[in-house]
Amino acid sequence: MSRRDRFRGAVDRLSAVGDRVAAVSRLYTAVGSLRSWLEGHALAVLGIGTAAVLAVMLYLPVGVVFVNAGFEDGVPTFTHVADVLTDPFYFGFLADIFAEPFAIGSHLASLVGWVGAISISLSLEYPLSDLGIPLPVPWLGLETPGLRQGLFGFTAYQAGLSTIASVALGLPAAYVLANYEFRGRRTLRSLTILPFVLPGIMVAVGFYAMFGQAGTLNSLLGAVGLGPFAFVETSPLAIVILAHAFYNAPLVARITVAAWESVDRRAVETARSLGASERRAFRDVVVPQLAPAVLTGALLTFIFTFMTFPIVLALGGLQLATVEVWIYDRIQRLDYAEAATLAVLETILSLGLTYAYLRYESAQTGFSQAASPPPKEALFPDLQTALSPRRLAIVGYGLVTLVVFVGPLASLVVGSVTDGGGFTLDHYAFLLERQLEGESFQTLPLPAIRNSLLFAVATLAIAVPMGVVVSVLTARAGRLGTVVDTLAMVPLAVSGIVFGIGLLQGLVFGISLPGGWRFQVTGAVAIVVAHAVAAYPFVTRNVSPLLSGLDPAMVESARALGASRYRALLDVELPLVASGIVAGAAFAFAISIGEFSSTVILASGGESYTMPVAVERYLGRRSGPAIAMGTILLVVTAASFVVVDRVGGRFER
Amino acid sequence: MTELRLEGVSKRYGTDDDETVALAGVDLTVRDGEFFTLVGPSGCGKTTTLRTIAGFETPTEGTVAFDGEAMTAVPPEDRDIGIVFQSYALFPHMSVAENVGYGLEFRDPPDGRSVDDRVAELLELVDLSGMGERAPDQLSGGQQQRVALARALAPAPDLLLLDEPLSALDAQLRESLRLQLKRIQSTLDITTVYVTHDQEEALAISDRLAVMSAGTVEQVGPPQEIYHEPATRFVAEFVGDNTVFDGRVSETTADGARVAVGDATFDLPALPPGTETVSFCLRPGTLTRDADRNRVTVAVDTCEFLGERVRVHGRWNGTAIVLGLESMPPETVTVGFAPEDVHVLETS
Structure with a gap:
């Protein structure tokens, strides 16, 4: 090529570049004007987007459930609801009252009859005589005649027991965390958030691995010549309640510790200076400040365990059916009308409870770190103190928490590589074999993992902007903000199952639109949306307190310096709430990975199953494969939580 | 600009x-x-x-x-x-x-x-x-x-x-x-x-x-x-310490007015003609022990030592009085003020 040709080539290239530059600059101007328009209206656009997603993906499905329960062939009817309300199978003895609400006389008569049948006896018993200790103990015997609870009654009953267990297990933890200093205290305190993001189905399998016939506990007891005991088979309710405590005791502890640490030590010291003993000061100053927190924790626990699903499904099955499990069963039998009716009644109950909770919560002042929090003493300063009754009790409690909290997770991992007594990789080999040779209709491990991760990333992409937008709008809206907040928090009160059938009946089956169009959302999209709707309240819950805690003068300073409202949001507010956004994102990710209730409904018959669904499907006669799959789920959940936290951590200061 | x-x-x-x-x-x-x-x-x-x-x-x-x-x-x-x-x-x-x-x-x-x-x-x-x-x-x-x-x-x-x-x-x-x-x-x-x-x-x-x-x-x-x-x-x-008196004009002369506050009568500078009541104020420094006119005996409530002077809060005839004195006073102190130090706030 001659020099001249090369020169011409260079000129051509240059002019081509020039054209491109011109095109880019035209584009840039266009983008610029679009950008300035967007800057001015960004929040409005995002707000409308969020409202649209909520309307179509949350309110519409829930509305569909209500319509299905309340309408028959387009005619409003009360028969479905009445059928359920007056069926003793569902409402036990209350069904009679619902059936004839005005027959007060006969209800009172049966109440009197029931009370009359209660027998109280007092006797001396020798409970320890088996051990050769003839110690008489006054024994108060209380016998109540059988009371038919019905499905709802049983659900509330187990929720009540679970609440008591959670508070009983959570309060000592709160006491230790708030009053003693020891290595790992802060870590332990942050770990109390962990159970919340662990997939329910995985925890259930963990409890299986711990308390099952061939479980860790029996192995340990067998080593000292006891057992084996059939814990799960003989008392499934106890195991279910323990699993609920696994979830909720840390919640109770967390809320109570926060309240405890916000107690101003000077208030206690003032009480002491006025003549109150240490015990009296605790009762008069500390307890009244803890009580609301404990009650908050108990109320939340009750709401959560009332709507429990995967744990009961996996550990109790239909013999322990709660409302959720029964609804799931009705859906499996394609009895949608009854499922919807039950779902509506459950939702009304849980909405009522949630409303009570929100009212109660808003009446409390926020728990802020006190100016001078109570002092913490060393847990085990020396041997002598370590042997005091109080310290020994703490050690005993520590052992219990090991069994309840560490046991199931450790058993899960251990159980996945052992069989009876020896080390084995059979369970993983089964999964690998299934992956390699399984039929397409079977549940394969790899697609489950891939789906879980994909859905989680997609959930993140939807839930984080939604959550942040709701936070910003709530913070801006002033008094209207409470309304926005309440409407946006509805997902917390609607169980996954109810939401699942709503999506199934509304969006998956499709809704006819005028003009022959059909609005239909199926498979993966429906699942992602369900996850996003379930997850975004956690983003909001993490971001809102930070946002409302910001000094308004900060934004005003930025605006006085020339920043538009939008720029102030971008430059000042969002960077300062970044830690909340990251925490919310981690939650959203983990919730998506662990979500079971609506996924199991939406994934049935399709290929969009996720890891928790796979765990449930493997949970057959041999628990090994399910335990192995559960371990993989544990690893993926933990890893993703760490990754999101690390990646996000860079944005924190 | x-x-x-x-x-x-x-x-x-x-x-x-x-x-x-x-x-x-x-x-x-x-x-x-x-x-x-x-x-x-x-x-x-x-x-x-x-x-x-x-x-x-x-x-x-x-x-x-x-x-x-x-x-x-x-x-x-x-x-x-x-x-x-x-x-x-x-x-x-x-x-x-x-x-x-x-x-x-x-x-x-x-x-x-x-x-x-x-x-x-x-x-x-x-x-x-x-x-x-x-x-x-x-x-x-x-x-x-x-x-x-x-x-x-x-x-x-x-x-x-x-x-x-x-x-x-x-x-x-x-x-x-x-x-x-x-x-x-x-x-x-x-x-x-x-x-x-x-x-x-x-x-x-x-x-x-x-x-x-x-x-x-x-x-x-x-x-x-x-x-x-x-x-x-x-x-x-609001600004600084002031003692405010509310009085009733009892007599007007060419170069001043006599104003009754409670059971005492003070000499004030000339007021607009037709004035019946007057509110006037005095800065602490203008109420002095050696002034020979308009003397009142103040019951001392509190004293604050401020280095250069002592700020005294007291009471006379139900009116709160603030004084700035050179030294700590006994339980009561008699002070007076010159008519020209009076600042008239409002008249009617």
């Missing part, structure tokens, strides 16, 4: 049934380059006035104008103001230099300087050279305050607004920063509106000040005038 003018500015919150009046017809003119202070007790509307000038509040009625140009509809970011809040409101996620340079993202530095030069110049102005890379939370309260000032001044605003910028600091620091603030303000010759509840601070720092109460301006003037010639009873009682 900005003159600020507020005309008939009112601000009301709430509905017709449940209305709170924050400002009721405020008229103010702040001259170009003036250090102007709004002072008053909390809830008097001084901060609302400042926020209305900044554009964070929209007046229900009235106008705000910079150099005769109506600003009422202009958003804060387009008003070319600098503001310093009591909490400083530094951006904690930005370094000191980034804080100071933030406003230069929206307005070019003056005189075609680079952003970095301007930031360095401002940090030097507030004696914080070399601190640019620090994070705000690594600075002391006084340093943070100066960063906030530098940040507000960096884009060379037309108007500097200061909302109690010194009240979070301890007394000694407050005084030294007050001097520095005044020095910087007069160097830059920037029109400044300063809000404080501290009347002593207001008197010390201002070219002129406005005393506010219950959403209205009680008096505007230079510090000496406010101090020596309070226009209303409120100003007399």
Whole structure:
């Protein structure tokens, strides 16, 4: 090529570049004007987007459930609801009252009859005589005649027991965390958030691995010549309640510790200076400040365990059916009308409870770190103190928490590589074999993992902007903000199952639109949306307190310096709430990975199953494969939580 | 070079049934380059006035104008103001230099300087050279305050607004920063509106000040005038110590009036003809033990030793009396005042 040709080539290239530059600059101007328009209206656009997603993906499905329960062939009817309300199978003895609400006389008569049948006896018993200790103990015997609870009654009953267990297990933890200093205290305190993001189905399998016939506990007891005991088979309710405590005791502890640490030590010291003993000061100053927190924790626990699903499904099955499990069963039998009716009644109950909770919560002042929090003493300063009754009790409690909290997770991992007594990789080999040779209709491990991760990333992409937008709008809206907040928090009160059938009946089956169009959302999209709707309240819950805690003068300073409202949001507010956004994102990710209730409904018959669904499907006669799959789920959940936290951590200061 | 003018500015919150009046017809003119202070007790509307000038509040009625140009509809970011809040409101996620340079993202530095030069110049102005890379939370309260000032001044605003910028600091620091603030303000010759509840601070720092109460301006003037010639009873009682007497004119002569207060009668300077009742005030220094006219015997309640003098709170005939004496008095002290020291507040 001659020099001249090369020169011409260079000129051509240059002019081509020039054209491109011109095109880019035209584009840039266009983008610029679009950008300035967007800057001015960004929040409005995002707000409308969020409202649209909520309307179509949350309110519409829930509305569909209500319509299905309340309408028959387009005619409003009360028969479905009445059928359920007056069926003793569902409402036990209350069904009679619902059936004839005005027959007060006969209800009172049966109440009197029931009370009359209660027998109280007092006797001396020798409970320890088996051990050769003839110690008489006054024994108060209380016998109540059988009371038919019905499905709802049983659900509330187990929720009540679970609440008591959670508070009983959570309060000592709160006491230790708030009053003693020891290595790992802060870590332990942050770990109390962990159970919340662990997939329910995985925890259930963990409890299986711990308390099952061939479980860790029996192995340990067998080593000292006891057992084996059939814990799960003989008392499934106890195991279910323990699993609920696994979830909720840390919640109770967390809320109570926060309240405890916000107690101003000077208030206690003032009480002491006025003549109150240490015990009296605790009762008069500390307890009244803890009580609301404990009650908050108990109320939340009750709401959560009332709507429990995967744990009961996996550990109790239909013999322990709660409302959720029964609804799931009705859906499996394609009895949608009854499922919807039950779902509506459950939702009304849980909405009522949630409303009570929100009212109660808003009446409390926020728990802020006190100016001078109570002092913490060393847990085990020396041997002598370590042997005091109080310290020994703490050690005993520590052992219990090991069994309840560490046991199931450790058993899960251990159980996945052992069989009876020896080390084995059979369970993983089964999964690998299934992956390699399984039929397409079977549940394969790899697609489950891939789906879980994909859905989680997609959930993140939807839930984080939604959550942040709701936070910003709530913070801006002033008094209207409470309304926005309440409407946006509805997902917390609607169980996954109810939401699942709503999506199934509304969006998956499709809704006819005028003009022959059909609005239909199926498979993966429906699942992602369900996850996003379930997850975004956690983003909001993490971001809102930070946002409302910001000094308004900060934004005003930025605006006085020339920043538009939008720029102030971008430059000042969002960077300062970044830690909340990251925490919310981690939650959203983990919730998506662990979500079971609506996924199991939406994934049935399709290929969009996720890891928790796979765990449930493997949970057959041999628990090994399910335990192995559960371990993989544990690893993926933990890893993703760490990754999101690390990646996000860079944005924190 | 900005003159600020507020005309008939009112601000009301709430509905017709449940209305709170924050400002009721405020008229103010702040001259170009003036250090102007709004002072008053909390809830008097001084901060609302400042926020209305900044554009964070929209007046229900009235106008705000910079150099005769109506600003009422202009958003804060387009008003070319600098503001310093009591909490400083530094951006904690930005370094000191980034804080100071933030406003230069929206307005070019003056005189075609680079952003970095301007930031360095401002940090030097507030004696914080070399601190640019620090994070705000690594600075002391006084340093943070100066960063906030530098940040507000960096884009060379037309108007500097200061909302109690010194009240979070301890007394000694407050005084030294007050001097520095005044020095910087007069160097830059920037029109400044300063809000404080501290009347002593207001008197010390201002070219002129406005005393506010219950959403209205009680008096505007230079510090000496406010101090020596309070226009209303409120100003007399709020600014400095004053003893206020309410009396009834019993006799008027060519060169004075005799006024009955309780069972005593005082000689006052001449009053407008036809005056029946009069309220007048006396500064503590004008009530002296060696004055031979208008003597009253004060029952002493409390004494405060202030070094140069003793401030005495006492009571005479049900009227609260404040005295400034050279030494601690016994349980009662007899003082008097000269008619020419009397400042008449209101007559009818």
